[in-house]
Amino acid sequence: MIHAMLGVDPIELGFLNPPPGATVGSASLLLQEGTSVDRRAFLADSIGAATAAAGVPPAPNRPTPPGNQGAVGTAHLIELREGLRSLYHLDNAYGGGDVRSLAVRHLHRIQRVINTSRYPESIGRQLQLLVGETAEHCAWLYYDADDQDSARRYWGEALTTATVLKDSSLEILVLASLSMQASYEGRPRDGYDLARAAKERAARLGSPTLQSLLASREARALSLLGDDTAARRSLMESMRLAERRDRGRPAPEWAAFHGAAELDYAHGLLYTESGHHERAVHFLRAALAHQDRTYGRNRALYRLTLARSLVNADSVDEGAAHAVESLEHLEEVESGRVTRRLTEVIDLLDKRDAVSARDATRELRDYLHERRAA
Incomplete structure (x- = not known):
């Protein structure tokens, strides 16, 4: 990933030599179940090294340079796209808080090439x-980091790019994302529209699959309304469409995450909004059980949401x-x-007199x- 984004061998940036058959950006190294990779150390090293990347001497295996006339070809495009794909993997595993810095650097690199x-x-x-x-x-990474203005x-x-290029897939992606953000920010009418x-x-x-995802976004906004x-x-409607995922055209790559876990989670949130917490618990248990372990951030969010519903x-x-x-x-x-969901759970537990609630509150606050002190 770092190689594709910065044009520098990862070992030059301070990464340890990966085991045979693995790369710094590979899912096998970063996302395997039970991995002992330290998120803060790994990402802090990569971000810190990225800042100094301009001063690193040329490496023999940096990405393919432009031709003699400065021309960019398919090989360069593939390398830049692989960099973006690796950012998706990092985000799924570690969340958007630290990865966004790398993503912005990658965006600047593509703009410089253009x-x-x-x-x-x-x-x-x-x-x-x-x-x-x-x-x-x-944008998604800043959304996940809870920096909504950015x-x-x-x-x-x-959205400007999608409009200029008349690319419907990108336009749909952005509109769906803005709907999600609007609901998250308490603007469900905008989320619905x-x-x-x-x-x-x-x-x-x-x-x-794509239509199912959008129907679930619509359902979220309606429940908040x-x-x-x-x-x-x-x-x-979202569930019926998901059952037909093998028919019609395949979903765009960005919608691949949408499946059983997402639908169970959507059901859990719907019952949470209507105050039916026991029903919400049923679906949130299923969401956690169905969630792929490579999605570390989602598993953390799902478990805390389940904890919230159980307390309620x-x-x-x-x-x-x-x-x-x-x-x-x-x-x-x-x-x-x-982190916001964790704070919600702490506040709920703090209002309960049970010994387990007091002990958990103390541990979570610590x-x-x-x-925050780190």
Whole structure:
């Protein structure tokens, strides 16, 4: 990943030589279950080294340089796209808090290539599209880090690119993301309108998985608006579409995460909003069970959301146990959204008299204090 983004051998940047068959950006090294990779050390090293990358002497195995005339070709495009794909893997495992710095550097690199190199028109369009996709991912990372103003700015850049290129897939992605952000920020009417706009554009693409994802975003906004009937209807539509995922056109790569875990989680949130916490617990348990272990940030978020619902359903001991168990995931994750959910759980436990609640509150607060002091 660092090689593709910065043009520098990772070993030159201070990374240990990876084991045979693995690379710094590979899922096998970063994302394997039970890994002992230290998120803070790994990402701090990579970000710190990136700052000094300009002063690193040339390496024999840096990415393919432009030709004699400064021309950029398919090989360069593939390397830049692989850099973005590696950022997706890092985000899934560790959250957006630290990864966003690398993503911004990658975006700047692509922009520099566009403005200082020569290339045919076909390559130029792909580079511009890659700028839009990378800006969208920067926005997502800032959203996950809970820096919503920066997220909006990058989503604005991505939407501008999608409009100029008339690229419907990128436009749908940005609208869906803005819908998610609007609901998160307490603007469900905007969230609903944005989800509907994305659905209208996605209808002609014929991808059941994509349409299912957008229906679940619509359901989330409706539940926050207090329209439980319409929210359940949209969520049932999302489930029906997900069952048809093998029909029609395949989903775009960015929608690949949408599946059973996401739908269970959406159901859990719907019942949480309507105050049916015991029903929410059922779906949130299923969401955690179905969530792929490579998605470290999502597992942390799901477990804390389950803990919140358990406490609200008066299963305080079990809720406290899940909250404490989440600390194992949180050691590897830097996500403002997850930290906010942790704070919500601490506040709930603090209001309970159970011994388990008091013990968990003390341990969770100590963890937050140590983390903020680090």
